[in-house]
Amino acid sequence: MKLFPILGGIHPEYRKELTSEKAIVALPVPKTLYLPLQQHMGAPANTTVDAGDLVKKGQLLAKAQGAISAALHAPTSGRIAAITEMTAPHPSGLPVLTIMLDSDGKDEWAEPMPAIDDPFAASPAEIKARVAEAGIVGMGGATFPSAVKLGLGGQHKLEILLLNGAECEPYLTCDDRVMREFAAQVVDGARIMAHALGAPKVIIAVEDNKPQAVDSLKAEAAKTPNVEVVGVPVQYPMGAERHLTQAVTGRETPARKLTADVGVVVHNVATARAVHQAVRLGRPLVSRVVTVSGGAVAEPKNIEVPLGTRVSELLDFCGGISKEARRIISGGPMMGQPLPSLDVAVVKGTSGILALTQGETNEHASSPCIRCGSCVTYCPCGLVPVEMASYIRNDKLDLAAKIGVQDCVSCGSCSYICPSHIPLVHYFNYAKGKIAALDRERRKNEQTKALVEAHNARLERQAQAKREAAAKAKAAKEAAEAAAAAPQANQQAQPNSAGGANA
Amino acid sequence: MLLDVGSLAVMGVTLGAVLGTAAKLLAVPVNPIEEELQNLLPGSQCGQCGFVGCAQYAAALAKGDTPITLCAPGGKATIEALAKRLGVHADADAHEEVGPRVAFINEDLCIGCLRCIGECGSDAIVGAPKQLHTVIADACHACSKCFKICPTEAIEMRPIPQTIAAWHWQKPGEHSAH
Numbered sequence A: 001m002k003l004f005p006i007l008g009g010i011h012p013e014y015r016k017e018l019t020s021e022k023a024i025v026a027l028p029v030p031k032t033l034y035l036p037l038q039q040h041m042g043a044p045a046n047t048t049v050d051a052g053d054l055v056k057k058g059q060l061l062a063k064a065q066g067a068i069s070a071a072l073h074a075p076t077s078g079r080i081a082a083i084t085e086m087t088a089p090h091p092s093g094l095p096v097l098t099i100m101l102d103s104d105g106k107d108e109w110a111e112p113m114p115a116i117d118d119p120f121a122a123s124p125a126e127i128k129a130r131v132a133e134a135g136i137v138g139m140g141g142a143t144f145p146s147a148v149k150l151g152l153g154g155q156h157k158l159e160i161l162l163l164n165g166a167e168c169e170p171y172l173t174c175d176d177r178v179m180r181e182f183a184a185q186v187v188d189g190a191r192i193m194a195h196a197l198g199a200p201k202v203i204i205a206v207e208d209n210k211p212q213a214v215d216s217l218k219a220e221a222a223k224t225p226n227v228e229v230v231g232v233p234v235q236y237p238m239g240a241e242r243h244l245t246q247a248v249t250g251r252e253t254p255a256r257k258l259t260a261d262v263g264v265v266v267h268n269v270a271t272a273r274a275v276h277q278a279v280r281l282g283r284p285l286v287s288r289v290v291t292v293s294g295g296a297v298a299e300p301k302n303i304e305v306p307l308g309t310r311v312s313e314l315l316d317f318c319g320g321i322s323k324e325a326r327r328i329i330s331g332g333p334m335m336g337q338p339l340p341s342l343d344v345a346v347v348k349g350t351s352g353i354l355a356l357t358q359g360e361t362n363e364h365a366s367s368p369c370i371r372c373g374s375c376v377t378y379c380p381c382g383l384v385p386v387e388m389a390s391y392i393r394n395d396k397l398d399l400a401a402k403i404g405v406q407d408c409v410s411c412g413s414c415s416y417i418c419p420s421h422i423p424l425v426h427y428f429n430y431a432k433g434k435i436a437a438l439d440r441e442r443r444k445n446e447q448t449k450a451l452v453e454a455h456n457a458r459l460e461r462q463a464q465a466k467r468e469a470a471a472k473a474k475a476a477k478e479a480a481e482a483a484a485a486a487p488q489a490n491q492q493a494q495p496n497s498a499g500g501a502n503a
Numbered sequence B: 001m002l003l004d005v006g007s008l009a010v011m012g013v014t015l016g017a018v019l020g021t022a023a024k025l026l027a028v029p030v031n032p033i034e035e036e037l038q039n040l041l042p043g044s045q046c047g048q049c050g051f052v053g054c055a056q057y058a059a060a061l062a063k064g065d066t067p068i069t070l071c072a073p074g075g076k077a078t079i080e081a082l083a084k085r086l087g088v089h090a091d092a093d094a095h096e097e098v099g100p101r102v103a104f105i106n107e108d109l110c111i112g113c114l115r116c117i118g119e120c121g122s123d124a125i126v127g128a129p130k131q132l133h134t135v136i137a138d139a140c141h142a143c144s145k146c147f148k149i150c151p152t153e154a155i156e157m158r159p160i161p162q163t164i165a166a167w168h169w170q171k172p173g174e175h176s177a178h
């Protein structure tokens, strides 16, 4: 298959060999699981259980609320110990409402949802409903509710479901292992999603550094028409939606548009596996494969982890972390987020937990820009990081926006390559968040203004109505008085005229 | 006769033109900047800035003898807009302490007197006489007028807790290590 070049991008040290040959092992169910109600983009889920309730594995704990949200299910059987606020697995460390589930040690499944035996005979709506019911979200880390994304077929004419197996972040091998060990499930899930989307073709894109994954997928794909497996060059950030679409199809997605606008929808390989399980087995999303790696981890592993497991327990399962651990990250080293504590839970979007040593982190004191232009050369989005950062440093967010800071995908290539170690991507993350916050505030102020104006207009109308009523009453009163006076006048007139006549 | 009419007409036109130009040239200027600034303020006349209303605050701002951080309901977006228009540096940090807030009516204390409804400039409170009143959080702009008028102190101005969705990274320090 002919591929297309993508702009910029870097070749970081991958270090995937730490875990790439480690087959997925299951984590014994921890004593207590901690399940945040917000593990996805959109509105938090709404609890359907109370403290003290006994639940079975796979039972619904919280349902989706609003258009963009995702349901949450029990990852094991046991008793709901509490529903309380706990630290979120998010760099903000803000509290999030969390369900605490004490395991009963039996790990007993609830009655599964009925399997859909022939998903290709089922309607797209039925598949979508099942994916929503199973609480599936984008498992590459974006955590966008998958059912909503499957709905794109309704509004766009789609040609290709592009399954993302690029896994371009260093260290992570969870997708690689899923593709190798569960190729049949991945291909089946992808075909089901393509059916739901109305996309006639599936292309599975895998970076060339995962030949075994390509082989197992190809063996599966050979059994069905219209599924193609392609190897793509090893180049970070190949796994970014727009870049993968560009590389595989040559179609460029315009700024602020979706890949769906060019006929392509991108889903992650682990999401495809979850869809397979939900549709064919009636099982909701209650666990995921996580890569635990990094130079500070005693025994790096790929682990199938029940959602809600604390990071500390996961690290213990890998022999603990050494004293050299400098940063603990959720996700990959390029785009992952530092964790506020080791007590936070593994959630649906946790692809990796990395404990990195000083030598593995890109931590250096920054020095002034030497105007080398490397960041401009390597930015895969064609942006000018050096200029954007200087605007942002001087609080000129509107100028930064004008030259496209909101199109930055936060890939971190510029920060990685910068010889002066300027925290470029940090500037952009700050600017994007701040611009969005100011926009929200501006919208709220506009709304307030409209409300105040409507309120004043109403008061004015009421006052006007009162004035009119008063005027009417006055007019009526005068008319009545006039009417009352008129006969008098007549009477008065008569003597007058009489007088006149007399005179 | 025709001459009279003609001369009067000419005089009328000339004088009219003179007066018109004079009016334009000698007009007492309604400071346009004032109007522009007023448009940037929420317009709820809450008086939290210490002035009688938004127009008066705008006038003071135009003169440049008052800080731009006084509008509590407008928040940081308003401060930035004012700073941009006036070409001064926004010291939004001084404002931060208050944070976004929303009125909340304590149901046990509300006697349904309707006073808060009358006071709210953005129609954010609903309720009927002698019935519980409640605040529509989305429409409340935290002007605190209801809070001040409630006879039973049933109204609190509560801080809006920060959410993960609204959170963002802080600006990197000048020499921060990344």
Ligand code: SF4
Pocket: A378, A379, A380, A381, A382, A383, A385, A407, A408, A409, A410, A411, A412, A413, A414, A415, A424, A425, A428
């Ligand atoms: S982080 Fe943003 S600006 Fe930097 S290279 Fe990536 S897309 Fe370009």
Ligand code: SF4
Pocket: A368, A369, A370, A371, A372, A373, A374, A375, A376, A385, A386, A417, A418, A419, A420, A421, A422
């Ligand atoms: S890579 Fe760093 S030093 Fe080079 S131009 Fe960009 S910001 Fe400046």
